[in-house]
Amino acid sequence: MIIDCHGHYTTAPKELDAYRKAQQEGLKDPNHVPSKGSLGITDDQIRESLEGAQLKMQRERGSDVTIFSPRAVGMGHHIGNETTSKNWTEHCNELIHRVVGLYPKNFVGVCQLPQSPGVPPKNCIPELERCVKEFGFIGLNLNPDPAGGMWTDPPLFDRWWYPIYEKMVELEVPAMIHVSGSSNPHFHATGAHYINGDTTAFMQFLTSDIFKDFPTLKFIIPHGGGAVPYHWGRYRGLAQDMKKPPLEELLLNNVYFDTCVYHQPGIDLLTKVIPVDNILFASEMVGAVRGVDPRTGHNYDDTRRYVDKVEWLSAEDKEKIYSGNVRKVFPRFKG
């Protein structure tokens, strides 16, 4: 069985974008009273949006199920205020719930949170509980920077975040660390802000005691862990200089990396550096990079081809990467 632990609903019907635009228009009018409203999306539209895209690619690439969440760049936590984010997030999560209802064998839900800059993350708990308890979602995407590239909220090791961690432990759900769009022109969203977010989160974990306080808390750092595997020696050395235990002991019971790395040498490096037990298969399709690599003739994000080709991975190792590790990291996954 092949489980892709990282997919977003990037192909949602255009009504979703129209809702978001209207929401942003409303923000310009000081007398506007925001309300949740409705999307007006039919089940047929949802089917149509998936059949030619994610479902087709699952079939073509031979993956069985995708752990599916709302479009990450669309979370836009920096847009508007807490109410804006709450209304938008509820719609986005409800849409994922409908997708899973229509295709229960192909998708399992993960939620976004109604985060907003300066607003305590504990305010997101009701939506997290709704998604896990009512919708059967198995995880969440946690944005370490709701300010979209401005990094104005406290770091992930600050107690500001602890109520969410407590709830994650209680519900047995892991979080994928996932930034959203960039409001900082220095940082291209998927090319720089994403990779920065991944790398930054890892270093925040390294310098903190989060995993002493929450020994069962689990995070997935997507996009192959940002710059982390490539610079593993630097991180090992920094931990050593700080008199911290080796990384295996310090955080590898809690931190996992996905395989959203879009070329063979990158996957080779990931699988050489990071223990097999800490790697989860993912492609993020249909996502950040949509083209075909002229050097291979295949889509850049067809990551299964790279993992399959890694010679030093045994069949047992590959089974862990493709499905075994997901069951460990997502205890609520039933499949």
Ligand SMILES: [Zn+2]
């Ligand atoms: Zn993503």
